[in-house]
Amino acid sequence: MSVRPFVALVIFGLAFFYIATEKADKVKVVLIGAAAMLVLGLAPGTEVFFSEHAGIDWNVIFLLLGMMIVIGIVKQTGVFDYLGIWAAKRSRGRPYRLMVLLMLITAVASPFLDNVTTIMLVAPVTIVVCERLRIRPQPYLIAEVLASNIGGAATLVGDPPNIIIGSRAGLTFNDFLVHMTPIVVVVFVLFVVLSRFLFRKDFRFNPEQVAAVLALQERRAIRDPWLLAKCLIVLGLMVAGFSLHSVLHLEPSLVALIGAGVMVLVSKVDVGDVLREVEWATLVFFVGLFVMVSGLTHTGVIEAIGDWAVAAIGDRYLLAATALLFGSGVLGAFFDNIPYVATMTPVVEGVVEQEPQAGKSLWWAFALGADFGGNGTAVAASANVVALGIASRSGHHITFWQFTRYGVVVTALSIGLAWVYVWLRYFV
Structure with missing residues (x-):
């Protein structure tokens, strides 16, 4: 029996331990882990740069890069200060009301912009709001990320795993709306209620700061109205591009890069200033993480788990849906969840092919489990990593466990409700 899968698991486990305990810088950890996988021949060599399913997902990397450039330009208009003052005034500085408002904005935007893009837009606003009100932004950022992963599950383009599943299973934008949106709405409403108790210790009301913020004129925050108008036009076209993915056949990453290029041209900003706004450490972290996961894929670890599951389940589709959802x-x-879904999709496809009609429910169980599981830990979804990177760069560090202790609770609630939904809708 080959020891390669065991070695790959040990490397990944050690890397995850250091990331989770923050005993070392996470970028250094994933680079060392990726190097170990490559040197020991556990990852597929140069194939990690070219394989769509067993290597680095460049669609994710370039989607992030393009949106980081866009956000860097939009920030120069002062629109984030405007939105920050507007949100603070709308909520009248009441912490829970402010959190619900920000979560609602995030959850409504995520199904159409995708959750990574939404977090990149909303997180800077949140930090501005909280700094003006002299309250800690970390709880608000965590709540937004959790809301974005819930809201993004509703559509084909809202969460990257859905794009992978939709492509492989032949599911349309409307299919996701019909099958995913109902449970997403229920989970989000309950999460809003739950957040009142989850974050109760962090709700601080500062009357003096609120009075000062209410006296501000948000329109004065806009430094360049003409630049803002041009940015909003480009951003609107990008949103249309994301939403029309199935019509235009353009990957979200290409839409983001084209949009970034157009925005650089029309804004005439200094490119050097914009590139300094890019979260390079976050991009490198994803590259290293993809290489490590490719080691698990290449050595057959994830496939072995899938094969074992198929053999154990047989034609018991409720059991299969349950295993997929919770697993x-x-x-x-x-x-x-992006490389995980890319790896497991062929396994699910093989099970569904045995009985296409009965097995159709497995795609929805798989999508719900992968999307809601993205809230489980700080590294479970792209939006989580991006938000933590923005927070750290702004001087408001969020630890792995600070995020995860909230994420685990929300994930457990979401998965439990999703199982009831799958059972009632497809098996009763």
């Missing part, structure tokens, strides 16, 4: 929720919390 994806658990495994998706430890591996980034």
Whole structure:
């Protein structure tokens, strides 16, 4: 029996331990882990740069890069200060009301912009709001990320795993709306209620700061109205591009890069200033993480888990849906859900082919488990990593466990409700 899968698991486990305990810088950890996988021949060599399913997902990397450039330009207009003052005034500085407002904005935007893009837009606003009100932004950022992963599950383009599943299973934008949106709405409403108790210790009301913020004129925050108008036009076209993915056949990453290029041209900003706004450490972290996961894929670890599951389940489709839902929720919390879904999709396809009609429910159980499992830990989804990077760069560090202790609770609630939904809708 080959020891390669065991060695790959040990390397990944050690890397995850250091990331989780923050005993070392997470970028250094994933680079060392990726190097170990490559040197020992556990990852597929240069194939990690070219394989769509067993290597680095460049669609994710370039989607992030493009949106980081866009956000860097939009920030120069002063619109984030405007939105920050507007949100603070709208909520009248009441912490829970402010959190609900920000979560609602995030959850409504995520199904159409995708959750990573939404977090990149909303997180800077949140930090501005909280700094003006002299309250800690960390709880608000965590709540937004959790809301974005819930809201993004509703559509084909809202969460990257859905794009992978939709492509492989032949599911349309409307299919996701019909099958995913109902449970997403229920889960989000209950999460809003739950957040009142989850974050209760962090709700601080500062009357003096609120009075000062209410006296501000948000329109004065806009430094360049003409630049803002041009940015909003480009951003609107990008949103249309994301939403029309199935019509235009353009990957979200290409839409983001084209949009970034157009925005650089029309804004005439200094490119050097914009590139300094890019979260390079976050991009490098994802590259290293993808290489480590490719080691698990290349050595057959994830495939072995899938084969074992298929053999154990047989034609018991409720059991299969349950295993996929809970299994994806658990495994998706430890591996980034994008490479996890890319790896497991062929396994699910093989089970569904045995009985296409009965097996159709498995795609929805798989999607719900992967999407909601993205809230499980700080590294479970792209939006989580991006938000933590923005927070750290702004001087408001969020630890792995600070995020995860909230994420685990929300994931457990979401997966439990999703199982009831799958059972009632497809098996009763």
